[in-house]
Amino acid sequence: MKTEKEKMLAGENYDCGSPELLERWHLAKRLQTEYNNTPTTDAVRLSALLDLLLGSRGENVWIAAPFFVDYGENIHLGRNVEINMNCVFLDCNRITIGDYSGIGPGVHIYTVSHPTDPSERRSGNSTFWNSVTAPVVIGDNVWIGGRSVILPGVTIGNGTTIGAGSVVTHSIPANVVAAGNPCRIIRHL
Template sequence: MNSEKAKMIRGELYIAVDPTLAEDRRAARELTKQFNDMTQAESPEAKAVMKRLLGSMGKDCLIEMPFRCDYGYNISVGDNFYMNFNCVFLDGCPITIGNRVMLAPNVQLYTASHALDPEVRSSGLEIGKPITIADDVWVGGNVTVVPGVTIGRGAVIGAGSVVTKDVPPMCVYAGNPAKFVKKIEPKEKKERAWGKHGLKKLKSYKLHLIQR
């Protein structure tokens, strides 16, 4: 398949004003408006809209309003995913997010890019690269992730960072551009005990929501 949509998803130059892509963006705007007009992110109605919008969504996910994306169908999120307020995903290429990932407010994931040559750029051609966020990643507030980046398992991205290169697993990165801060060591006994207590509280909270 060599449609503009297929070129976009493959990360090749494509015509963004293609009628099929324009209709896909319109459909995504309608669904995000439905979602953003709601008041309870954990409601069955809100989750149903997100399942229609996203390419795939795992179990026990919570996505806060408002949320914006270009297409939706190029976004896949794993189990126990949490996304705070006002995040933006430009998903011309696939955005793949693993299990137990947490995104703070105003996180921006941009797969979309443009040619450096102004003549090519003014022609309306665009290009993108996929973004991958592995399991157990925590991304701080106001972080921007640019096209082509992979963030490894268990990594932490400091608030306000601009992530321009791949982040290895179990590392803290921060800054603009984001740079290595430290390696994340195995949990201390106190932190491990707190984590077990937190999981019990979370399960109790989810049970409460189901029973309401």
């Protein structure tokens, strides 16, 4: 029988109120609070906190505080990644960001969603809604403009730029400029 965490990462309906998931969620909240309150000049402490918070990261990763996550451990960053302030990563499934990619301020990346039918949202006696997930993959040398929202299951190809304020509802290929709500290709590079 699968644990709720295994179901979550497999994209199956899961109970986010399971003790295992809540324990990591609370730890992630503590670590993100410490990270967000650490002086930007304390590189050693910031690096140590990221090592505890994130699943993996390459060298030269910069995340400007404040930064918010669900679990943190499902976030995997390549080398030379810059994430600007006020980003929210709901990492109930894997979020992968490739080398030399940049995430603008206020970007939200969601790997979790809930049923649109209200009668399917409730999970027995749990106070939490039924949830399903899908990973988000952002390729190498991608720029995500500020205040964009990336939805579950989206892949953004290498070398692509997503314009500020976009809502990315479906995968976007490599080497394009895309923008809008919903996000669509503006031009090929």
